[in-house]
Amino acid sequence: GAGVSQSPSNKVTEKGKDVELRCDPISGHTALYWYRQSLGQGLEFLIYFQGNSAPDKSGLPSDRFSAERTGGSVSTLTIQRTQQEDSAVYLCASSSSGQGARELFFGEGSRLTVL
Amino acid sequence: AQKVTQAQTEISVVEKEDVTLDCVYETRDTTYYLFWYKQPPSGELVFLIRRNSFDEQNEISGRYSWNFQKSTSSFNFTITASQVVDSAVYFCALIENSGYSTLTFGKGTMLLVSP
Numbered sequence: 226g227a228g229v230s231q232s233p234s235n236k237v238t239e240k241g242k243d244v245e246l247r248c249d250p251i252s253g254h255t256a257l258y259w260y261r262q263s264l265g266q267g268l269e270f271l272i273y274f275q276g277n278s279a280p281d282k283s284g285l286p287s288d289r290f291s292a293e294r295t296g297g298s299v300s301t302l303t304i305q306r307t308q309q310e311d312s313a314v315y316l317c318a319s320s321s322s323g324q325g326a327r328e329l330f331f332g333e334g335s336r337l338t339v340l
Numbered sequence: 341a342q343k344v345t346q347a348q349t350e351i352s353v354v355e356k357e358d359v360t361l362d363c364v365y366e367t368r369d370t371t372y373y374l375f376w377y378k379q380p381p382s383g384e385l386v387f388l389i390r391r392n393s394f395d396e397q398n399e400i401s402g403r404y405s406w407n408f409q410k411s412t413s414s415f416n417f418t419i420t421a422s423q424v425v426d427s428a429v430y431f432c433a434l435i436e437n438s439g440y441s442t443l444t445f446g447k448g449t450m451l452l453v454s455p
Contacts, residue, residue: 258442267447268431281442314383328375329443331385 227251229332231317237338238307246302246335250319257300258320258329259284259292263313271315274300307339342367344434346446353422353453361417361449363432369393371437374408374415379429379448388430391415422453 230249238244250257259271270284274294285291289307294300304311314336318329343366353359365374376388389399391408399406403420419426429448 260445268445270442270444273442284442316385318385328387328390329385330387331377333382333384336383 229317229319229330231315231332231335233335234333235336235338237340239340240309241306243303243305244307244337246304246315246317246337248300248302248317248319248332250298250300250317251330252298254319254321254330255297256320256322256327257294258318259300259302260316260318261286261313262316262334268316271302304337307337309339312337312339342369342372342434342436342444344432344444344446346430346432346449348449349447350450350452353451355424355453355455356421357453358418358420359422359451359453361419361430361432361451363415363417363446365413365415365432365434367434367436369436373435373437375433375435375443376406376415376417377431377433377445379431381428385431388417419451422451424453424455427451427453 232247255276257274261269261271272279272292273281276297277294289305292302314334316331316334318331320327320329345364372393374391377385378388379385389406396408405418407416429450431448432446433443435443
């Protein structure tokens with residue numbers, strides 16, 4: 226597609242359930258990022274992929290969070306045993322390079338609500 | 341460590357007023373990049389500008405202008421003759437050029453332009 230695509234756009238789940246969020250980056254973009262945006266907290270970095278490898282996982286808040294990327298394209302962020310504090314908008318971004326000069330193109334996000 | 345501070349949480353102006361959004365950053369790198377992104381109610385972050393640390397020339401794009409001052413570590417954004425469509429959350433961000441540095445965002449400034 227022309228832009229970064231994320232699904233689902235909205236997800237409501239019960240506490241304790243697992244959720245998967247998907248990101249389809251711009252074709253040809255080698256770098257992919259996941260951020261979390263909580264109310265009043267700005268954007269929090271979660272994980273960065275260069276190709277299929279994740280050189281920086283430092284932002285994942287707990288071991289309940291994991292992410293993978295296959296084929297250098299689609300990425301899935303998985304949250305196990307969701308908690309209410311996981312409620313946020315999860316944003317995915319891609320860029321043509323992992324170097325700082327490149328702008329990030331963002332998707333519209335997946336809004337997760339944990340009841 | 342890199343850090344971006346946007347001290348203004350929310351600004352309200354009336355249409356046609358000029359407004360300046362402040363951004364102060366911290367970094368130990370001599371080479372870095374600064375960004376501004378706009379997040380309208382739809383949620384998708386829209387890239388506005390990228391500036392590298394060696395270019396302190398101010399930039400103007402239509403009603404938007406940016407003032408980069410290394411001496412005060414600031415990268416302020418001014419909207420001239422604001423319009424209702426400018427209402428959004430604006431994020432300033434920084435990325436260092438070393439290694440796998442990731443984009444660090446400020447907490448954002450919500451701009452509300454009323455008619």
